[in-house]
Amino acid sequence: xxxxxxxxxxxxxxxxxxxxxxxxxxxxxxxxxxxxxxxxxxxxxxxxxxxxxxxxxxxxxxxxxxxxxxxxxxxxxxxxxxxxxxxxxxxxxxxxxxxxxxxxxxxxxxxxxxxxxxxxxxxxxxxxxxxxxxxxxxxxxxxxxxxxxxxxxxxxxxxxxxxxxxxxxxxxxxxxxxxxxxxxxxxxxxxxxxxxxxxxxxxxxxxxxxxxxxxxxxxxxxxxxxxxxxxxxxxxxxxxxxxxxxxxxxxxxxxxxxxxxxxxxxxxxxxxxxxxxxxxxxxxxxxxxxxxxxxxxxxxxxxxxxxxxxxxxxxxxx
Amino acid sequence: xxxxxxxxxxxxxxxxxxxxxxxxxxxxxxxxxxxxxxxxxxxxxxxxxxxxxxxxxxxxxxxxxxxxxxxxxxxxxxxxxxxxxxxxxxxxxxxxxxxxxxxxxxxxxxxxxxxxxxxxxxxxxxxxxxxxxxxxxxxxxxxxxxxxxxxxxxxxxxxxxxxxxxxxxxxxxxxxxxxxxxxxxxxxxxxxxxxxxxxxxxxxxxxxxxxxxxxxxxxxxxxxxxxxxxxxxxxxxxxxxxxxxxxxxxxxxxxxxxxxxxxxxxxxxxxxxxxxxxxxxxxxxxxxxxxxxxxxxxxxxxxxxxx
Numbered sequence: 001x002x003x004x005x006x007x008x009x010x011x012x013x014x015x016x017x018x019x020x021x022x023x024x025x026x027x028x029x030x031x032x033x034x035x036x037x038x039x040x041x042x043x044x045x046x047x048x049x050x051x052x053x054x055x056x057x058x059x060x061x062x063x064x065x066x067x068x069x070x071x072x073x074x075x076x077x078x079x080x081x082x083x084x085x086x087x088x089x090x091x092x093x094x095x096x097x098x099x100x101x102x103x104x105x106x107x108x109x110x111x112x113x114x115x116x117x118x119x120x121x122x123x124x125x126x127x128x129x130x131x132x133x134x135x136x137x138x139x140x141x142x143x144x145x146x147x148x149x150x151x152x153x154x155x156x157x158x159x160x161x162x163x164x165x166x167x168x169x170x171x172x173x174x175x176x177x178x179x180x181x182x183x184x185x186x187x188x189x190x191x192x193x194x195x196x197x198x199x200x201x202x203x204x205x206x207x208x209x210x211x212x213x214x215x216x217x218x219x220x221x222x223x224x225x226x227x228x229x230x231x232x233x234x235x236x237x238x239x240x241x242x243x244x245x246x247x248x249x250x251x252x253x254x255x256x257x258x259x260x261x262x263x264x265x266x267x268x269x270x271x272x273x274x275x276x277x278x279x280x281x282x283x284x285x286x287x288x289x290x291x292x293x294x295x296x297x298x299x300x301x302x303x304x305x306x307x308x309x310x311x312x313x314x315x316x317x318x
Numbered sequence: 319x320x321x322x323x324x325x326x327x328x329x330x331x332x333x334x335x336x337x338x339x340x341x342x343x344x345x346x347x348x349x350x351x352x353x354x355x356x357x358x359x360x361x362x363x364x365x366x367x368x369x370x371x372x373x374x375x376x377x378x379x380x381x382x383x384x385x386x387x388x389x390x391x392x393x394x395x396x397x398x399x400x401x402x403x404x405x406x407x408x409x410x411x412x413x414x415x416x417x418x419x420x421x422x423x424x425x426x427x428x429x430x431x432x433x434x435x436x437x438x439x440x441x442x443x444x445x446x447x448x449x450x451x452x453x454x455x456x457x458x459x460x461x462x463x464x465x466x467x468x469x470x471x472x473x474x475x476x477x478x479x480x481x482x483x484x485x486x487x488x489x490x491x492x493x494x495x496x497x498x499x500x501x502x503x504x505x506x507x508x509x510x511x512x513x514x515x516x517x518x519x520x521x522x523x524x525x526x527x528x529x530x531x532x533x534x535x536x537x538x539x540x541x542x543x544x545x546x547x548x549x550x551x552x553x554x555x556x557x558x559x560x561x562x563x564x565x566x567x568x569x570x571x572x573x574x575x576x577x578x579x580x581x582x583x584x585x586x587x588x589x590x591x592x593x594x595x596x597x598x599x600x601x602x603x604x605x606x607x608x609x610x611x612x613x614x615x616x617x618x619x620x621x622x623x624x625x
Contacts, residue, residue: 037497038468140583141358170357171523172563172580196497203569203576228571242502243571244530248549251529252509262503263467 001028001063003159003190004049004082009058011048015268018044020216021058026159026192031185033193033205033224036213037239039267042194045213046161049192050084076110083152087164089144093136099125099147100132103154114154123150123180142173149180159190166200178204198243202228212236215267215275222300232302234258234280234310274305282306282313319517320346320369320486325382327364329374334588338364339541340595342382343614346486346519351512353520353528353549355564356538359584362521365538366490368392369519370409371399405435407486408479412494413472418463424474425459431481440481447477451507469500476507487511488519493527505530525568529553537561540584542595545618557618560596594621 002025011019018041026032026049034042047053051060051067051074059066062078086092094102103116117128123146125131136144145165152160162181166174181204185191195201201210202224210224212233220233231237238259244251261279265271271278277287286305294301297308306313327339339361346352354362367373368384371391384391391402403409411417419427428447429439445455451473463471472492479487492508493501508531512518520532528535528549535552537545537560545558556562559580566577580599585591591598593608600607602622612619 037499142583171525172357172567173583175567175569175576175578176581178569198498199569199571202571202573206573225573228573239498240571242498244502244505244526246525246529246553246565246568246570248529248532248553251526257499257502259499262469262499264497 002026002061003028003063005061005064006045006048006055007059007061009048009055009060011044011053012056013044013053016216017056017270018216018267019048019055022048022218024049024211024218026190028158029185029188029190031182031191031193031205031208033195033201033208033210034213035195035198035201035210035239037196037264039215039264040213041216042196042213043163044216045211046084046163046192046194049159049161050082051079080110080112080155081158083155083157083160085145085148085152085160085162085165087167089141089148089168090136092148093144095136097135098132099134099136099139103132103147103151106151106155110155112155114156116154119150119154120147123147123153124176125150140173142169142177145169145177146180149177149184153184153189157189159192160184161192161194163194164196165193167195167197174200175203198228198239212239215265215270217275217303218294218301219276219303220300221294222298226299230298230300232297232300232307233276233304234282235276238279274303282310284313319348319387320519321383321385322365322369323383323385325365325368325384326380327361327368327373328378328380329364330376330378331588335378336587337541337590338587339368340590342538342541342543344536344543344546346517347534348517349515350533351518351520351531352534352536353522353532354536354538355522355525355528357523357564357584359540359587360538361541362538363490364541366409366488366519366521369488370403370407371396372403401435404431404479404484405482406484407488408482408484409488409490410472410475410479410492412491413468413475413496417475418471420463422462423459424461424463424466428459428478428481431478435482437482443481444477447480448474450480450511451477452503453477467500469496469503472496472500472504473507476504476511480511484516486517486519488521490521491523492520494522494524501527525553525565537564540587540595543614543619544596545620546614547617557623558596558620559600559602559622594619 005025006022009022036042054068100116107114120128120131125146166177193204205224210227211218212220214235220236231240238257241257258281259279260281273288273290274292277283292303292305294303322344325342329336356362428444432439448455448458453473493504532549535549536543539560545561556565563580569576582599593610594612597603597607606621612621
């Protein structure tokens with residue numbers, strides 16, 4: 001069953017059209033990753049999936065029900081089926097309540113069964129009694145993020161939206177949190193993993209689908225491994241080229257980025273046609289006129305007029 | 319040129335002292351980029367503060383020396399340190415932190431820096447440096463910080479750091495919180511500046527930045543240097559068990575193997591453990607590690623090395 005579905009969903013935030021005609025169906029028990037740079041709309045996408053943003057166009061469905069349809073009232077069960085984990089674990093926990101208190105609160109509020117100590121043990125915070133008595137400031141960033149995951153998982157959701165959950169966690173502790181997410185996924189929770197970090201996207205999202213966003217649109221989507229090993233959209237190609245290899249010799253080889261311009265266009269006034277065309281090294285006249293829709297190519301969907309023909313185009317990167 | 323000798327620093331807290339740096343010795347050779355890498359709590363920010371004479375008011379230097387061309391900077395007068403800062407050593411802070419004054423134009427702040435340090439207002443230099451970091455002087459000089467993107471502000475900050483021709487440039491997380499494409503561009507600019515011979519200290523937790531820019535690397539863990547080496551050595555043949563975890567637990571975008579991180583947490587610095595600082599998390603720990611502190615011998619501080 002589709003847990004959450006966005007159909008032709010656009011979201012307007014002030015002057016910016018932060019999401020433009022997004023189609024996304026999140027199935028039970030999958031991990032979908034969303035990547036892109038700051039301002040691409042990936043966090044807005046997360047908030048739309050959480051039902052926090054009323055679309056300016058299109059719909060948001062929870063288990064088949066249009067949640068913004070006139071007169072629709074979301075049941076508690078439906079609302080609780082989608083939870084969130086934020087990037088800033090400190091800001092997202094109550095600083096003056098112990099871990100145990102703040103985990104117990106939603107259970108009490110919604111009169112749900114659930115065991116705080118059991119979930120703490122499950123997320124690796126043992127002995128549970130010890131951690132239940134702690135205040136957030138007494139924990140490390142990694143431990144706090146485990147509390148956030150525990151809080152989200154405690155309500156037995158079908159889906160957790162995780163927005164940059166490990167960006168603030170030290171490198172040597174990051175993998176353990178990602179592994180914990182995989183474990184929770186193994187217990188039947190689907191995840192929408194939102195990140196700017198392609199490497200952790202590949203690690204956590206392995207075997208699943210990935211969406212690449214640019215200026216509010218999905219420009220390429222498909223299996224994670226396919227996308228990262230064989231990027232088809234020129235923007236994804238540029239992103240991967242910008243990532244220095246973790247090898248000093250190779251990292252120093254001169255490799256100009258396949259981009260015509262470094263700067264992201266003004267989001268309040270995105271370029272017409274393909275929004276990437278002013279920066280695209282392969283751009284043709286058609287790209288400035290006509291916005292490409294997602295087309296299938298191999299196992300991927302790509303929003304580019306010239307997928308598969310890029311190497312033949314007249315002005316390849318230097 | 320800059321040499322740290324047995325530096326120990328504590329932070330005085332109510333009822334306890336936090337031992338953030340313990341017996342740190344490090345050399346920063348002329349013309350090289352030396353990276354200091356470590357995670358939160360490793361002491362890299364304190365070390366930067368100590369070099370610049372900008373430690374928090376509750377910091378206590380317990381011992382050691384900070385030798386700048388044979389002059390010990392520790393305990394120097396505020397006037398001397400003021401001259402040292404920016405004229406001799408300047409710093410590029412993390413982009414997310416507000417290093418610019420929001421109420422003055424970029425151009426004005428660049429000139430103010432000259433005036434404050436007793437130099438004439440060097441307008442031509444300002445333009446030359448902005449061009450060097452690939453910004454358009456016409457646009458940027460008149461702009462207020464909020465009118466520029468994060469990447470442009472960071473490039474302008476690099477230009478500002480070079481206004482007084484420093485001999486040492488400290489880069490404190492220079493690309494953290496910036497987009498990949500912007501990061502890549504800033505790496506290129508910094509690599510170019512480095513080729514002109516400027517000595518740099520790169521403080522970061524980002525291994526990609528280290529691979530791209532550093533000649534030498536010092537690995538800090540809980541206020542202790544556990545390993546030093548060339549960038550190539552650190553990435554290809556890390557010796558210390560902590561360095562091995564740090565370098566190999568980083569997921570690879572191309573799907574290469576990763577090693578599980580170290581279990582557990584860094585030690586409580588209010589009570590340093592008696593032995594090796596990494597003993598509580600080390601996969602290779604033995605009896606001696608828990609009781610005796612290993613010295614940095616042949617670039618690694620570990621009782622297990624050489625194997």
